[in-house]
Amino acid sequence: MMNQKGNEFKGLFGGANYKRFASFLGMGIEFYRKGVGAIKLSAGMKALDLGCGPGGVSFVLAETAHPQAEIFGIDISDDQLNYAQKFASRYKCKIQFNKQSMDELPYPDDYFDFVLTSMALHETPPEVRRDSIVEVSRVLKKNGRFVLVDWSKPKFGLLGIVWYPFTRWGQKNKDNWHNVYPELCKKQGLILENDHYINSLTRRQVFRKPGQTQ
Numbered sequence: 204m205m206n207q208k209g210n211e212f213k214g215l216f217g218g219a220n221y222k223r224f225a226s227f228l229g230m231g232i233e234f235y236r237k238g239v240g241a242i243k244l245s246a247g248m249k250a251l252d253l254g255c256g257p258g259g260v261s262f263v264l265a266e267t268a269h270p271q272a273e274i275f276g277i278d279i280s281d282d283q284l285n286y287a288q289k290f291a292s293r294y295k296c297k298i299q300f301n302k303q304s305m306d307e308l309p310y311p312d313d314y315f316d317f318v319l320t321s322m323a324l325h326e327t328p329p330e331v332r333r334d335s336i337v338e339v340s341r342v343l344k345k346n347g348r349f350v351l352v353d354w355s356k357p358k359f360g361l362l363g364i365v366w367y368p369f370t371r372w373g374q375k376n377k378d379n380w381h382n383v384y385p386e387l388c389k390k391q392g393l394i395l396e397n398d399h400y401i402n403s404l405t406r407r408q409v410f411r412k413p414g415q416t417q
């Protein structure tokens with residue numbers, strides 16, 4: 204359901220239902236592993252998962268995280284957060300799920316080593332998307348990384364051809380389709396370091412906040 208902060212995935216579209224549907228669409232554990240890539244949280248590191256849903260990205264991060272690392276997941280949907288919370292105690296590191304919109308982050312400046320978001324930015328209105336990137340830049344530590352996974356214009360290949368008409372219809376006015384994220388991130392001082400497709404439709408972009416670490 205769309206509200207002023209974004210599309211809130213609840214009821215039929217939230218929690219266990221979301222997880223089943225996402226997995227049917229190819230967003231199972233391997234998809235989240237590709238999104239997280241080689242990131243491994245060491246002791247004392249902190250990561251934030253924006254629009255965490257039922258926790259796909261957070262739990263992949265937690266698989267390899269040091270017990271003294273911390274993972275924070277935020278979402279605007281109680282259904283997604285409540286479902287994610289059920290699994291948090293399976294992991295050794297601390298994982299917190301909180302109800303929060305990604306454009307109003309209740310964290311201090313220079314707080315996170317990594318901020319990640321998977322398939323969530325396009326679910327927000329343009330002004331929320333822009334404010335979220337301002338917030339990401341603020342809460343990231345210097346040399347911290349922002350990992351942004353989202354739909355983009357499909358690459359060709361069977362999946363790309365099948366999905367092209369649907370994604371074009373639904374996404375053509377959106378920042379992800381037009382690959383506007385690098386420009387928005389650049390305005391906030393974030394430098395694009397890596398950009399590749401993890402399947403025919405989904406792009407993974409990694410940005411770095413420059414500066415000397417203290």
Ligand SMILES: C[S@@+](CC[C@H](N)C(=O)[O-])C[C@H]1O[C@@H](n2cnc3c(N)ncnc32)[C@H](O)[C@@H]1O
Pocket residue numbers: 208209210211212225230253254255256257258259260277278279280283303304305306320321322323326327331
């Ligand atoms: C397509 S789901 C992606 C969930 C998860 N990241 C994944 O990759 O499976 C998008 C999620 O973003 C959440 N969302 C939408 N607008 C949001 C906002 N402004 N702040 C935080 N979460 C938001 C929705 O409730 C939903 O759980």
